Amino acid sequence: MSKQALIIVDLQNDYFPAGKWPLVGIEVAAANAARVLQATRQAGDLVVHVRHEFTAPDAPFFVAGSEGANIHPSVLNQGAEPVVLKHFVNSFRETELQALLDHHQIDELVIVGAMSHMCVDGITRAAADLSYKVTVVHDACATRDLEFNGLTVPAAHVHAAFMSALGFAYATVVSTDTLLAG
Template sequence: MSKSALIVVDIQNDYFPGGKWPLVGADAAADNAARIIQATRDAEGLVVHIRHEFTSQDAPFFTPGSDGAKLHAKVINQGDEPVLLKHFANSFRETELKQVLDQHGIDELVVIGSMSHVCIDATTRAAADFGYTVKVIHDACASRDLEFNGSTVPAAQVHAAFMSALGFAYAQVISTDTLLN
């Protein structure tokens, strides 16, 4: 029988309006994330929070010790839910994430959070490479506009491109409602 964990990646204050690096749809994604977190808690499942800080005070966002680097109030950890600090896009790199999952006998992951095109992508690919079965909840993730070759790529297209790539080879990509039903 499979055992699942919820990985909440980088839902932090700087990604919200008024933060240093606001994402398109951050509030809606966090609302869905909060629903998923509550359902996981209600089922007495494992919720692991990932919090990113850069190592320099000169970072564009998530500066060490700043309010912007704190978990957003909509998804704050409760009780003994671990909060793992990372300094790289991949939530497994130089963290205890794999050890925490192994200690709990986890073989399936549900991944939510930000940014779709960086940390969600890197974490999902690493999880699949480690042999986990992965679900990414697309409407509990957020992104932002990017630039490529002098053109602006709207956040919705960035998000769709990364979700479609993850769905092609690394994860089942589904909605919050599909997961919860």
């Protein structure tokens, strides 16, 4: 029988409007992530919070020890829910995440969080490569406008491109409503 865990990736204060690196649509994404979190807790499934800190004191955001690096109150860990601290895009790199999932015999992951084009993408691809069955909840993830070669790419397009790519080969990509109805 499959065992599932929810992984909440980097929903930290710096990504919100008052933070150092605000994302487009972060409040809606966090509200949807909170709905998924509530359902996961009610089901008794494992919840893992991933929190990113940069090691350099001059980092643009998520500075170690700062309020901005703290998990946002909308999805704050409770009780014995583990928090995995990471310093890289890939949540598995040099962390205890895989050992934690293995300890709980997890083989399916539901992923929510930020940023769609970086850490959500990184954990999803790594998880699939490690043979986990992965579901990404697209409307519980957020990103920001990007710039490439003088062209501004709107956050909605960045998000859609990454969700499309993940859905092609790495994960099932669903809405919050679809996940919760399932």
